[in-house]
Structure formats: C-alpha cells, structure tokens
Amino acid sequence: EAGVTQFPSHSVIEKGQTVTLRCDPISGHDNLYWYRRVMGKEIKFLLHFVKESKQDESGMPNNRFLAERTGGTYSTLKVQPAELEDSGVYFCASSQWQVPYEQYFGPGTRLTVT
C-alpha cells in the first residue's frame, strides 16, 4: 500500500510570505496528525484530525497556522504570514480508527523561512 505522502519536500520562502503544505494520508486512515521538528529539537504535535473534524489542535502555535482537511482525505497546513521561527520539518502522520492505532509518518516537508 502507498505510504503517507507530503508535498513539497522542501520549501524556501521569505518572511511574510505564505506557504501551504499538503499531506495525503494512507487510504482509509481516518486519523491525520501534523507534527513539527524545529532545529534538532523534539518532534512536537500540532493538531489531529478525525476525518474532516479537528479533534485536538492544542499544539498549533498561533493563528498564523491554518489546517484543513476537506472531505476527510488529504490535509493542508497553511502558514500566513511566515516568520523565521516557523522554519523546521513538518511531518504528517496517519492511523486507522482502530487498534493498534500505529501512526505512519510521511517523509516531511522542510520549510526554511529567510
């Protein structure tokens, strides 16, 4: 089966610009998560979708970040306007709505804000 895919793999933008990251989960996975790893630190949770609904968005840093999952399939994460501290690797993960709930990760999008 195809794994979690993310697009783009790399993005370099200037401070103040807008960037949209996309995640395609494994087909049939109702749970979709966004995480971020900044400058070699821990992988931090951003938010969790169950189908098209936001189940937990406690990790979203501020209102410059907007996540959507229309139709319960792919998801987008928009950063507008981007700041220098938004640089990092953004990971998407998905899991089934049943045991064992293992989260499968995508390859990540490396975002650099200059």
Add this chain to the structure above:
Amino acid sequence: GENVEQHPSTLSVQEGDSAVIKCTYSDSASNYFPWYKQELGKRPQLIIDIRSNVGEKKDQRIAVTLNKTAKHFSLHITETQPEDSAVYFCAASPGGYQKVTFGTGTKLQVIP
C-alpha cells in the same frame, strides 16, 4: 501536559556492542510508548512499542523495558550494526488515537 526527556542526545558505539537509550515521562495517564527510528533523509518509522501492562518486550536485537512506577522506559539494541545508525525517538501517549509526545531524539552512530 506530557513531557518526555531522552538521554543521551548522541551515542557512539563500536559495531557489535550494545546501545541503551533512556527516557522518562511525566504524565501517569500515558500507557503507550512507541520508539521511532529516523534514518538520514527518511521518515520516522516505528520499530517497537510497549504498553503499560507489559514490563518488557523484545524483537530480535531490539528490546524495550518499562518501569511505570518510576516513569522510565528504555531501548536496548544488542549486537549493533552500521545500519542501526540513525536518530531514535522515544515517545509517550495515553494510547488509542491520541497524540504522541516525543523525546528530543538520540543520534546513534555505530562505528564499523
């Protein structure tokens, strides 16, 4: 919220030796502890996990131990090989579909 601490941040071992990575967690509600391996330029992949009703789990050269009273869990890799070189992340979760809280990662280098 949950806080996971991981040590060491870097670890170098000779091929064939053992490697141990230790983690602690803060939230007693956590009962699922996965370990992820991230090779350079690749995605994090689950290599083993343990649940709170189990004290130890082994899969070939990899083993995890959990001390729920002390809120400690560890990854043990025996007979290390160069392909074990990667960044390893421990994590904790209340389980089910809930979010996973990661440690800061351990960069393991296995020297041939």
